[in-house]
Amino acid sequence: MSAALATRIAEDFAATAHASGDLQRQRAMQALTERGLPTSRDENWKYVNLRPLEKVRFAPPPGGPQSPVTTQDLPAPIAQYARYTFVDGVFAPNLSAPTQHAGVLVKSIKAIGPISPHPLSTPDLRFALLNEAFATDGAQILVEPGTDCQACLELVFVATTEAKVGASYPRVSLQVGARARVGLIERHVSIGSDANFINCAVDVSVARDASVQHYRVQQAGARAIWFDTLTARLAENAKYQLHSASLGALSARSTVHVQLAGERSEVGLFSVSVGGKNQVHDTFALVEHIAANARTEQSFRGICAGRARVAFNGKIIVRKGAHGTDSRQSLRGLLAGDDAEIDVRPQLEIYTDDVRCNHGATAGKLDDNMLFYLLSRGLDRETAQRLLKWAFLEDVVAKIEVPELRRQIEQSLAGQLNEAALKELL
Amino acid sequence: MLKINNLHVAVGDNKVLNGLDLEIPTGEVHAIMGPNGSGKSTLAHVLAGRPGYEVTAGSVTFDGRDLLALEPEERAHEGVFLGFQYPVEIPGVNNVYLLKAALNAARKHRGLPEVDAFEFLSLVREKMQLMRMDESFLSRGVNEGFSGGEKKRNEILQMLVLEPRLAVLDETDSGLDIDALKVVANGVNTLRSPERSVVLVTHYQRLLDYVVPDHVHVLVRGKIARSGDRTLALDLEKRGYDWVTEEAA
Numbered sequence: 001m002s003a004a005l006a007t008r009i010a011e012d013f014a015a016t017a018h019a020s021g022d023l024q025r026q027r028a029m030q031a032l033t034e035r036g037l038p039t040s041r042d043e044n045w046k047y048v049n050l051r052p053l054e055k056v057r058f059a060p061p062p063g064g065p066q067s068p069v070t071t072q073d074l075p076a077p078i079a080q081y082a083r084y085t086f087v088d089g090v091f092a093p094n095l096s097a098p099t100q101h102a103g104v105l106v107k108s109i110k111a112i113g114p115i116s117p118h119p120l121s122t123p124d125l126r127f128a129l130l131n132e133a134f135a136t137d138g139a140q141i142l143v144e145p146g147t148d149c150q151a152c153l154e155l156v157f158v159a160t161t162e163a164k165v166g167a168s169y170p171r172v173s174l175q176v177g178a179r180a181r182v183g184l185i186e187r188h189v190s191i192g193s194d195a196n197f198i199n200c201a202v203d204v205s206v207a208r209d210a211s212v213q214h215y216r217v218q219q220a221g222a223r224a225i226w227f228d229t230l231t232a233r234l235a236e237n238a239k240y241q242l243h244s245a246s247l248g249a250l251s252a253r254s255t256v257h258v259q260l261a262g263e264r265s266e267v268g269l270f271s272v273s274v275g276g277k278n279q280v281h282d283t284f285a286l287v288e289h290i291a292a293n294a295r296t297e298q299s300f301r302g303i304c305a306g307r308a309r310v311a312f313n314g315k316i317i318v319r320k321g322a323h324g325t326d327s328r329q330s331l332r333g334l335l336a337g338d339d340a341e342i343d344v345r346p347q348l349e350i351y352t353d354d355v356r357c358n359h360g361a362t363a364g365k366l367d368d369n370m371l372f373y374l375l376s377r378g379l380d381r382e383t384a385q386r387l388l389k390w391a392f393l394e395d396v397v398a399k400i401e402v403p404e405l406r407r408q409i410e411q412s413l414a415g416q417l418n419e420a421a422l423k424e425l426l
Numbered sequence: 427m428l429k430i431n432n433l434h435v436a437v438g439d440n441k442v443l444n445g446l447d448l449e450i451p452t453g454e455v456h457a458i459m460g461p462n463g464s465g466k467s468t469l470a471h472v473l474a475g476r477p478g479y480e481v482t483a484g485s486v487t488f489d490g491r492d493l494l495a496l497e498p499e500e501r502a503h504e505g506v507f508l509g510f511q512y513p514v515e516i517p518g519v520n521n522v523y524l525l526k527a528a529l530n531a532a533r534k535h536r537g538l539p540e541v542d543a544f545e546f547l548s549l550v551r552e553k554m555q556l557m558r559m560d561e562s563f564l565s566r567g568v569n570e571g572f573s574g575g576e577k578k579r580n581e582i583l584q585m586l587v588l589e590p591r592l593a594v595l596d597e598t599d600s601g602l603d604i605d606a607l608k609v610v611a612n613g614v615n616t617l618r619s620p621e622r623s624v625v626l627v628t629h630y631q632r633l634l635d636y637v638v639p640d641h642v643h644v645l646v647r648g649k650i651a652r653s654g655d656r657t658l659a660l661d662l663e664k665r666g667y668d669w670v671t672e673e674a675a
Contacts, residue, residue: 368477369514373568376474376510377524377584378502378531387527391518391567398518 012058028132047282047311056197061166067192080151089169090137103147109138120231128229131201138171145177154185159196170200178207185215194221204232211239220249228254236262246273256285260294269298274416275308282311293324300331304340315347329359427452433484442468444648453620460645461667466627470596474508503535505591509581516568553586574601582613594625599633611636631659646674
């Protein structure tokens with residue numbers, strides 16, 4: 001970490017109220033200082049751009065949220081999902097509609113008291129430490145064993161403050177009891193200012209035989225910097241599906257670390273990313289197979305236009321003893337501009353025998369045969385290209401099982417691809 | 427309708443068509459036969475405007491217009507349709523959307539408003555019935571997971587919806603069992619009219635039992651080596667291509 005940046009983070013921390021009282025936050029700050037921030041020389045951070053951080057104020061906005069937010073500003077709600085809205089990282093009860101579902105407990109971290117440390121700590125997860133040191137609030141979600149709440153909760157994180165004034169620290173802890181079934185939607189939007197600094201930390205733990213559908217939509221403002229850390233642990237026979245749509249922000253980095261700690265656990269990571277202009281979208285997704293007979297399915301589709309850069313690094317580690325591992329990776333990038341850059345990288349590290357690991361990665365332009373087929377049917381070139389870009393994303397988007405949310409994401413993708421024509425298709 | 431004059435086409439360094447002459451009058455069905463590698467598919471692709479084929483000499487006019495100067499989509503707007511030998515799968519684009527977009531593109535070119543949704547669906551249903559296609563095809567991705575026969579039927583369905591003035595069908599009969607062949611032939615026969623022409627590119631004469639051509643041409647080494655009526659196809663079936671190839675040499 002550049003010394004100047006380190007000093008500034010430490011200074012901003014020292015100025016907060018936690019600096020004196022909260023031991024856990026002090027520890028997090030100390031760990032971050034010792035570890036330092038990553039640089040582009042770190043293999044898993046090759047595409048990260050820390051320069052924009054130099055102008056950031058790391059503490060939350062001193063006077064609270066800068067822009068008044070009303071319900072009308074928020075994304076349309078999804079039927080049956082209870083909504084919890086956080087503005088600049090702080091729970092906003094007036095913009096929320098709490099759940100009545102038995103067995104689902106949602107608490108504001110602020111109401112609970114001292115922050116609990118992030119359960120996993122590796123060098124790649126260090127932005128979670130930044131969140132831990134500064135976060136002022138967040139959602140702690142406990143789902144009791146056996147609860148069935150498939151259309152359950154929606155968390156909306158709104159950033160309103162200019163990065164130079166203050167940062168937003170969304171924080172989520174989701175603990176799902178045995179045999180429970182839960183659906184969670186998590187959105188990130190900007191309102192008022194589009195130049196926010198957002199540092200998000202999410203931790204998920206799924207007990208045996210439980211299943212979680214987790215949808216994440218990143219639609220931060222056009223000049224926003226979005227850093228994100230998501231960790232998940234799965235017990236025996238647990239299922240976790242993470243669907244991510246990365247659309248917004250000027251610079252977005254998501255770090256995902258999933259541990260398949262229980263036998264026959266299953267994780268599905270389905271990500272789409274569309275970058276244009278000079279956006280940078282970078283994802284590092286690590287799945288660690290610890291227990292035997294677990295499964296991973298990872299699909300990524302990224303489209304990159306303008307001078308944008310989209311990177312996806314999908315790594316799978318199969319630990320000793322994780323025999324019977326079955327993992328599939330399908331990572332595909334589409335270049336839609338001469339100055340755009342796509343980097344897709346599947347990585348495998350295997351320390352045991354008897355595993356099945358398939359991976360495929362492609363990066364390229366639109367398929368000429370498909371294009372000619374559509375042209376030969378009379379579609380003009382622009383429409384044909386749009387349609388093929390759409391089709392490229394569609395097999396991953398189609399896995400979104402909440403029809404309303406899927407439609408909203410499709411509309412946003414169509415907008416991002418600049419596709420008035422595509423709206424007809426939806 | 428279609429006049430091909432001394433057409434020379436190269437693919438890379440490979441000269442595939444070497445002075446091909448062919449005239450297809452309006453309202454006629456012509457079959458183009460020939461051994462493997464004689465240039466049949468190249469001809470079909472060149473007519474549709476596929477990139478990668480270099481026309482080194484000759485001309486192609488369609489209703490007096492220079493066809494080769496038009497982009498593939500413009501050829502489609504003018505009423506040229508290529509039925510592909512290997513239709514590509516396009517997951518994520520559904521059949522009904524493609525049919526509608528294609529039909530509307532043609533209508534726009536003719537100065538007509540977009541097709542009414544209700545009329546469109548009843549039109550497509552009628553044609554699907556003719557092609558014995560299940561309605562579930564509509565919501566599936568273009569050719570996605572289709573069997574060889576289903577892909578060919580889908581090509582003919584598109585043709586029937588678009589009603590081209592010149593249909594060039596590239597080995598539409600290959601890979602079809604006898605029942606599917608009859609369905610496809612029935613589709614092609616439905617399109618036959620005094621205003622439309624059809625070019626059937628095929629290896630075998632069996633399609634021609636069901637779609638009876640007005641003329642048959644044999645392509646050898648990139649040129650028409652022999653033309654005749656449908657009895658020529660029957661001769662080829664009995665005697666093979668060798669005698670025509672030898673005569674041409």
